[in-house]
Amino acid sequence: MVSNWAKKRDVWSLITLGIIVLYTFVLVLPLFTLLKASFTGGEEGKLSIEYFLKFFGKKYYYGALFNSLKVTIAVTIAAVVIATPLAYIMTTIKIKGKVYLQILILISSMAPPFLGAYSWILLMGRNGVITNFMSNIFHINTPDIYGFTGILVVLTLQLTPLVYMFLMGAFKSIDSSLLEAAESMGYTGIKKLVKVVMPLIVPTLLAGSLLVFMRALADFGTPMLIGEGYQTLPVLIFNEFISEMGGDDGFAAAISVIVIILALSIFLLQKYVSNRKSFSMSALRPIKEKQEKGLKNVLANLYVYGFLALAFLPQLYVVYTAFLKTSGRVFVKGYSLDSFKMAFSRVGDSIYNTFLLGIIAMIFVVIIAILIGYVTVRRRNAATNGLDIISMIPYIVPGSVLGIALLLTFNSKPILLSGTATILIISFVIRRLPYTIRSSAAMVHQISPSVEEASASLGASNMKTFIKITLPMMLPGVISGAILSWVTIISELSTSIILYTARTKTMTIAIYTEVIRGNYGIAAALSTMLMIITIISLLLFFKLTGKKEVAI
Template sequence: MASTKRRDMWTFITLGIFILYLLVLVFPLFTLLKESFNKGGAFTLDYFYQFFGKKYYYSALFNSLKVTIAVTICAVILATPLAYIMTTFKIKGKLFLQILILISSMAPPFIGAYSWILLLGRNGVVTNFMKDYLNIHTPDIYGFTGILIVLTLQLTPLIYMYLMGALKSIDNSLLEAAESMGYTGLKKMVKVVIPLIVPTLLAGALLVFMRALADFGTPMLIGEGYKTMPVLIFNEFISEMGGDDGFAAAISVIVIILALAVFLVQKFISNRKAFSMSALHPIKEKQEKGLKNILGHLYVYGFLAFAILPQMYVIYTAFLKTSGRVFVKGYSLESFKLAFERGGDSIFNTFLLGFIALFFVVLIAILIAYVTVRRRNTMTNGLDVISMVPYIVPGSVLGIALLLAFNSKPLLLSGTAAILIISFVIRRLPYTIRSSAAIVHQISPSVEEAAASLGTSNMKTFFRITLPMMLPGVISGAILSWVTIISELSTSIILYTAHTKTMTIAIYTEVIRGNYGTAAALSTILMFITIVSLLLFFKLTGKKEVAI
């Protein structure tokens, strides 16, 4: 009887979370799908005919594919040797470099776009220097080129973090055997290492593809007419001439189908190539000599310079005097003063909404991680799948889905802080779920069985024994969720109101208005919060890197 009650308790918790997902994720996506086929109360395919019937619209799909494929390929090409060098070479300042690489990936992509505009825009500091002193006209940073540069530098560290974990699971004896057969240097990497890390490479590439596909701020700021799907969705949904909800919903459905197709193809290939590795003798870094050592250092430091220096320049400009859109000689804290005057509410909202969302992220992730690992059945398997759906749903699409679903009574949430919190929780839960589930796998069930044999209730065992052992994984995922919550733009740009504006919205608004000093100051504050959060992550977990 007691075991039935215990089983019923966890079943009730699982059912409750499942219903919650049905309400805040499945129902909005179903509403979005229904809206895409509905015109004047009747079923229609007119919106899809409209999209594929005009080049203006379907060209955005090709633009998005061009950007995402190019960014994914470039990120893979850059990240693979970067991870290999950082794993096998003794690189000076490696610990500090790893932290900087991580920081470069955690800032919002649109800040990277803004920083490149300051450097290589029409009035950028590098552009002016090259023109005035060397009489050289630099290539145009706007359009496809700018989007490619910004997103590649922003997303390469994601694949790098995946690959670092995979490389550490390769047994060094494999590399020694390859060397004994004459495979050294680049040949060893191509013929031996890369085939071993293909599943991980595909997982990282998928994440980069999804991030690039969903990004709104970068093409909006630096694209200059180069429309991608998130920009098109935003423009069609929030139009000065009156947006068309049904058409925006149809475009969103096309994006979801595209993302789902890529996800399924990646899963199919990964499953075909999947295998497990256990390194009894992990790869050891070696002190290389001569040209090899020089090239290794140049590659790592060169990548990091391109990835982090633009953001460092934004921090520098935050302390410059400004006159409208122009930075003038001299230093001042005026931009920070204006940032707190104009964006004080947005800073407060970022912390308030972020912490509330984080509370629910941690609570729900702990429960989902436990039931999907320890209580495997049809319902928990379904919950495991549905909790990962936000990976393939772009932020702008989710924002529209939530607005369409919760725009009338009795579920009138549009314009409230609640709808923003819901979007934060849905989109960022997977980070904490994955890290929490990973650590539950490491906790032996015999510990809980021992407590049960002593008469301890199931729930008491969970809270007294299992949960404390889960905390390192929970904290790890929670801090990563927090960092991504405070840098969220694509969903909040659709859901926010004047009373719920966050820092990312404030930065984006100031850039659009040409208040570059204020935008730089707000960006600096946001990057400072991000860096402090990551340092806290390293302190609490004892790690010096992030495993994804």
């Protein structure tokens, strides 16, 4: 007779095995196919490094690598430089309306980056409102927002809140006695921040910097909209894969492999440095806010409100333009809802697709994340450790790369998924699972194993214990992670732009294509709807969790 312990082990072993098989099919196999395609060139498709030689043989190609490195490094440094004093001020100084400011800062980070690019085009493009105002009134030519400068501005404002969120948690774990000791030794102001606080938050800074680096490296929409010839790797991959002259799948795959190697190298370097610098802090006396007076208080408020204005107000201008009258592609005086009407009449299917595909993806995300979160915490072994690693691979692989990998794998029989909604749903699930997995696993860590043991001692089966006891206790973490996954799913562009068809176009694709066509009214209306959905989702997250911040 098989013991209860053996049955319990068999059930979760089968679940773990099933999820590993699923990941192998939808993630490992596509990445292997991508790798194989990158080394298949020349005559009769033999093993070759022809594509890599082609990439490093022409400045047009390898220049995109240096452009991407320049952008990502500059954005990462700028985000750290801006976010560090921002988080420090919000932690140590009483700022009026702090709760609402934190929510607005988070909202500004959750909008798609290409919306930021679009909003800056409306403000400081060649026919932008600020550009025209400065030219007509003061006869001053404003700096060019296109190219490297525009990409840097947009991505820095978009990604700074990510570092800010990490640092807020780190500052709260610093004991105030350390700062008091530093002050007694003459370390105050900037000197205290640089000499005392910064060394304490190095591991957190590295984690936040990694996330910013990965996001900036993978971003497609911003350089595509505002780059104007400043070509980065995601744009190059897209252009080579989907070319009017006939794309070269193998060459696009080779560039994708280079991107993965770059991202993996940075990831491993960050892990190595973090492990060397890591330590634990427990604040018996957490830092408390102080009410500053005079110039210091004025400067602190100016810094916080100034950043928020730069990060959020351009998006508000997009909302404003959504209600302007349009004549063809031009905004005219007066207000109307014509842009919203045209949005529903022309690309109404994209709104429906966004909700339909997003909801279906979320169902799979929730189910899979619950199972992975549970087995990686409660059933730790070689298989679950491997599953934990596999599930985090999408954290490293850029969206456009994953899109190409899926398309190369499922573009022919017997498994023909290209052009279907299924392949989009698969991409959404793979890319956004880590958010919900982390929050689910965090909740399992908080549940005492003795609760499950008590249930088992009363005769409940292992699965019944999980469904009746553990799962209800996990739900708050699952729901919060699912909401964040939902926000990122509806704002997804880099993968969708590779996989979509006319029947599976989503709101982000519709916004992007309308901006490219110059239909700014429709794009503004769709952007407004997407921002409203994002804000409602985040407010729901705050309501359900009781938090005013997002843990990443």
